[in-house]
Amino acid sequence: MKKVLVTYYSRSGNTEKMARMIADALVTKDVAVDLKKVEEVDIDTLPSYDGFIVGSPNYFGTMAWPVKKFIDESVKYFKKLDGKAAAAFTSEGMIGGGGDTVVLDILKAFLIHGCVVQGLTSAGHYGPVAVGAPDGRIAKEVGVLVEKFAALVERT
Numbered sequence: 001m002k003k004v005l006v007t008y009y010s011r012s013g014n015t016e017k018m019a020r021m022i023a024d025a026l027v028t029k030d031v032a033v034d035l036k037k038v039e040e041v042d043i044d045t046l047p048s049y050d051g052f053i054v055g056s057p058n059y060f061g062t063m064a065w066p067v068k069k070f071i072d073e074s075v076k077y078f079k080k081l082d083g084k085a086a087a088a089f090t091s092e093g094m095i096g097g098g099g100d101t102v103v104l105d106i107l108k109a110f111l112i113h114g115c116v117v118q119g120l121t122s123a124g125h126y127g128p129v130a131v132g133a134p135d136g137r138i139a140k141e142v143g144v145l146v147e148k149f150a151a152l153v154e155r156t
C-alpha cells in the first residue's frame, strides 16, 4: 500500500480542515496516510513516503514560515525524493488574495526535489484554494485532487 504524508500549518483552523478532508478522502482510495502538523514532521521520515500533500494558509501570497522551514530542512534529502508524487493546497482570506502563488511556491520546492506534480483540469488548476474555511466547492476540488493523486502515487 502506498503511503502519503499530508502535512499543514494552520493558525485558525481553515487549512487544517482542508488537510483532514484530503486525508479522509485518501484513506477511501486505499492509500495509507500520515496526517501531521508541519511542525511535528520528523524530516528523517520523508524518504519513507511515496507522496506529499502540503498545505499552508496564504501569508502575503506565499507559504507561512513553518512550512518554509519544513521545506528548507527537507534539503537533507535532496535527490532522495526523486519521482515521488506531490500536491499542495491553501486557504486564503479573500478571492484573489494570491492563493495560487502559495500553491505554486510549495509545488516549486517539490519539483526541485524531483517530485511529480499533476495539474487539475476540473478543479483549481494548481491545487485547492479555499477562501476561509473549506466549503462545498472545496469538497468537490478535494475529491478531484484525491482521485488524481491516488492514481499518481500508485504509479510512483
Ligand SMILES: Cc1cc2nc3c(=O)[nH]c(=O)nc-3n(C[C@H](O)[C@H](O)[C@H](O)COP(=O)(O)O)c2cc1C
Pocket: 009, 010, 011, 012, 013, 014, 015, 016, 056, 057, 058, 059, 060, 061, 091, 092, 093, 094, 095, 096, 097, 098, 131, 132, 133
Ligand atoms: C500574516 C498573515 C498574512 C496573510 N496574508 C494574506 C494574503 O496575502 N491574502 C489573503 O487572501 N489572505 C491572507 N491572510 C489570511 C489567511 O490566509 C486566512 O485567514 C486563512 O484562511 C488562514 O488559514 P488558517 O485558518 O489555516 O490559519 C493572511 C493572514 C495572516 C495572519
